[in-house]
Structures are given as C-alpha cells and as structure tokens.
Amino acid sequence: MERSTATDFATVSVPDRAEVVIIGGGIIGASIAFHLAEAGVPGVLLLERDRPAAGSSGKPIGGVRAQFSDPLNIRIGRRSLEAWRAFAARPGADIGFAGVGYLFLLGDATELALFEEGVATQNGLGVPSRIVRPDEAAALCPYVDPDRVIAAAYCPTDGYALPEPAVRGYLHAAVRHGAAVRTHCPVTAVDTSGGALGAVRTPYGTVRTGTVICCAGAWSREVGAMAGVRLPVTPLRRQIALTGPLDPPPPRIPFTLDFASTANFHNDGADGLLLGLSDPRQEPGFGRDYSREWLEPFRAAVARRAPALATVPAGHGWAGLYEATPDNNALIGEAPDVRRFLYATGFSGHGFLQAPAVGELVRDLYLGREPFLDIGPLAASRFDGPAEEEGSAGHTGARPEAHII
Numbered sequence: 001m002e003r004s005t006a007t008d009f010a011t012v013s014v015p016d017r018a019e020v021v022i023i024g025g026g027i028i029g030a031s032i033a034f035h036l037a038e039a040g041v042p043g044v045l046l047l048e049r050d051r052p053a054a055g056s057s058g059k060p061i062g063g064v065r066a067q068f069s070d071p072l073n074i075r076i077g078r079r080s081l082e083a084w085r086a087f088a089a090r091p092g093a094d095i096g097f098a099g100v101g102y103l104f105l106l107g108d109a110t111e112l113a114l115f116e117e118g119v120a121t122q123n124g125l126g127v128p129s130r131i132v133r134p135d136e137a138a139a140l141c142p143y144v145d146p147d148r149v150i151a152a153a154y155c156p157t158d159g160y161a162l163p164e165p166a167v168r169g170y171l172h173a174a175v176r177h178g179a180a181v182r183t184h185c186p187v188t189a190v191d192t193s194g195g196a197l198g199a200v201r202t203p204y205g206t207v208r209t210g211t212v213i214c215c216a217g218a219w220s221r222e223v224g225a226m227a228g229v230r231l232p233v234t235p236l237r238r239q240i241a242l243t244g245p246l247d248p249p250p251p252r253i254p255f256t257l258d259f260a261s262t263a264n265f266h267n268d269g270a271d272g273l274l275l276g277l278s279d280p281r282q283e284p285g286f287g288r289d290y291s292r293e294w295l296e297p298f299r300a301a302v303a304r305r306a307p308a309l310a311t312v313p314a315g316h317g318w319a320g321l322y323e324a325t326p327d328n329n330a331l332i333g334e335a336p337d338v339r340r341f342l343y344a345t346g347f348s349g350h351g352f353l354q355a356p357a358v359g360e361l362v363r364d365l366y367l368g369r370e371p372f373l374d375i376g377p378l379a380a381s382r383f384d385g386p387a388e389e390e391g392s393a394g395h396t397g398a399r400p401e402a403h404i405i
C-alpha cells in the first residue's frame with residue numbers, strides 16, 4: 001500500500017564522527033533528530049537501514065489523541081496534539097491533520113466506569129473529553145447503533161494525521177537545522193568499552209560517537225543487545241484495510257473505536273473508510289505479510305456496535321508491527337550501565353501519536369534540561385528482575401493504560 005514517495009537520503013558514506021547517532025528513521029527517530037538539531041546540537045546523524053518510515057511509520061493514517069487513562073500518557077498525548085496541529089508552521093509540512101475527534105464505544109457498566117474515571121483525569125489536565133449518551137454517539141458516528149452501546153467517550157480535539165509526511169517533514173527540517181540523515185544504512189554493531197560508547201559500525205564505515213539513541217521500533221531489542229542494553233520490546237503484527245470508495249460515501253466521522261474488541265474505523269479520504277483491529281490471536285514475530293483472517297473478528301465486533309458496517313468491503317490491506325512492551329507503555333530513558341545510550345521505543349501502538357512530545361523529552365534528556373514531565377516511570381529498568389512478565393507494570397509504579405491497543 002504505497003501512497004507517497006518517501007524522502008530518501010541514500011547513503012554513499014558516513015561521517016567518521018558524530019555527536020549523536022540516532023538509530024531508526026521512523027517517526028520517533030525523525031522527531032528526535034528534529035528537536036535536537038533545532039536546539040542547536042551539532043553533529044546529529046540519523047541512520048535508517050531502509051528508507052524513512054519503512055517500518056510501522058508507513059501506516060497510511062495514524063490516530064492522535066489525548067484520551068488515555070493515566071496522567072503521564074494524557075500529558076504526552078495532549079502535548080503532541082498541540083504539535084501536530086501546528087506542524088505546518090513548525091517544523092513546516094502538511095501532515096493532513098484532521099481534528100475529527102475520537103469516539104470510544106462502551107458496551108457495559110464496567111467500561112463506562114473506567115472511562116468516567118479517565119475523563120475526569122483528562123478534564124483535570126485540560127483535555128475536553130466527555131461521556132456521551134448513545135444517541136449523541138450515533139449522531140457523531142451514524143454507523144453506531146445507539147441500542148448497542150451503553151455510552152461512549154468523546155474528545156473533539158483528537159483526530160488523525162498522515163505519518164509518512166510527518167516523518168518527511170521532521171527529517172527535512174532536521175537537515176535544514178544541520179542534522180545528517182543516511183538511509184539504506186544498517187547499524188551492524190555498537191562498540192562499547194568500560195560502560196561508555198565508542199562507535200557504531202555500518203557497511204559504509206564506522207562512526208565514532210559518544211551518544212546513541214535507539215529508536216528502532218520493533219527491532220529495538222536487537223539494537224539494544226548490540227550495546228548490551230536490555231530493551232524488552234516484542235514485535236506484534238497489526239493490520240488495517242481500506243474499503244475503497246463507498247456508495248454512498250461515508251459521513252465525516254470521528255476515529256471510532258470499540259473499546260472491548262479494539263475494532264476501529266474512520267474516514268479515509270472523502271469516500272472511503274479505514275478499518276482496523278488489534279487481533280488478540282496474533283502471535284509475536286517480525287512477519288509483516290498482510291492476511292485477511294483478522295477481518296472475521298473485526299466484522300463480528302462491528303456487528304455488535306455498528307451493524308451497518310458488518311459487511312463493508314475491505315480492499316487493500318497493510319500490516320505493520322507494534323513494538324510492544326509488557327505493560328504497553330513506552331520505554332524512554334538512558335541505560336544505567338552504558339553511559340549516553342538513550343532509548344525511545346516500545347510505544348505499543350502509540351508511537352505516532354506520542355512522537356512530538358517524545359522528541360522534546362529526549363532532547364531535554366540529552367541536554368540535561370528540565371523536561372515537561374518526569375520520564376522516570378518509563379525507564380526500561382522497570383522490567384529488571386528475573387521475569388519479564390506479560391502485563392506486569394514492574395516496580396516503578398508506571399500504570400498500564402486502560403486502552404489495550
């Protein structure tokens with residue numbers, strides 16, 4: 001599902017030395033490169049083994065929201081939304097931001113209680129979300145059957161945007177500010193000595209550096225291991241499909257998501273829909289071949305909430321990888337045993353929507369500045385211990401968010 005040509009910065013050589021080497025040219029690496037270069041950090045080098053956004057950032061459309069259950073993710077989402085809205089001015093690119101809102105469909109009293117608590121937390125942090133009755137949910141999204149939901153949570157300032165133009169926008173702006181970007185340039189080794197970084201190696205040569213930032217998404221565990229750093233990230237295939245033109249064309253709807261099943265749908269251009277589901281049967285792995293079996297649980301789920309879409313056609317599909325952590329929260333921090341090995345990964349499906357704020361946070365971590373929030377709870381060390389248990393929040397108190405996709 002190629003939609004646009006990616007910016008390419010084909011590698012013919014790498015510099016002998018860089019102040020900072022960012023590994024990974026997806027949305028997180030691109031945002032960090034931009035924020036560091038904009039702040040005047042010299043010698044920022046981003047290495048991408050393929051083309052920009054070749055991993056999961058190549059998703060056609062990405063939801064952006066501040067509706068989360070815990071303050072940390074709410075604040076990251078809210079801060080990022082401000083940046084997505086202003087992206088045309090800074091860094092300066094059209095990312096197709098559409099503030100259509102997010103509508104979480106709720107099926108029972110337990111879900112409603114969870115979202116009432118979440119909305120109260122969000123409102124306390126300035127996010128204008130609210131619980132809406134079934135008839136208002138159906139008015140916002142006419143596919144929803146008001147007799148089949150108990151309520152919904154709606155935030156009008158959420159929406160979606162286009163990830164690949166966002167990656168390109170960040171990279172072009174980073175280069176304008178002096179950063180270097182090399183694509184088709186895999187990192188094959190990270191040299192360390194006595195707990196300090198020495199260099200990264202590539203097929204085009206060795207780059208001496210004192211700082212590495214791992215933004216390798218689903219491949220971060222392997223990149224971390226090159227430096228002896230444990231990053232508990234697991235690849236998990238996620239799939240979406242486009243309906244193509246519908247007759248009649250769909251109304252303009254919020255990003256609509258059934259909380260219980262994760263089935264979701266929203267507009268794709270003027271005349272189609274994008275459909276998605278986090279299939280709980282999916283086994284971990286790097287496979288990214290598209291297959292259609294997820295459509296069966298998707299159709300079953302929408303039949304329960306929005307039966308008008310139960311037979312909607314699903315045309316072209318796309319498969320990408322979530323970079324899942326055991327508690328579905330990101331990993332952001334500095335490795336305790338390898339100085340200046342920083343990481344921003346494990347976004348568990350929320351990398352695009354969190355990328356602008358993450359760029360700021362990692363910039364501030366690098367510069368030793370006071371960040372806009374304490375990233376301590378996101379340190380990978382929360383999973384240190386004998387077992388890396390699925391569903392464990394570890395011992396730091398980082399609270400898993402309620403939304404499981």
Ligand SMILES: NCCCC(=O)O
Nearest residue numbers: 063065264349350405
């Ligand atoms: N990965 C995006 C799915 C929708 C969401 O979590 O908001």
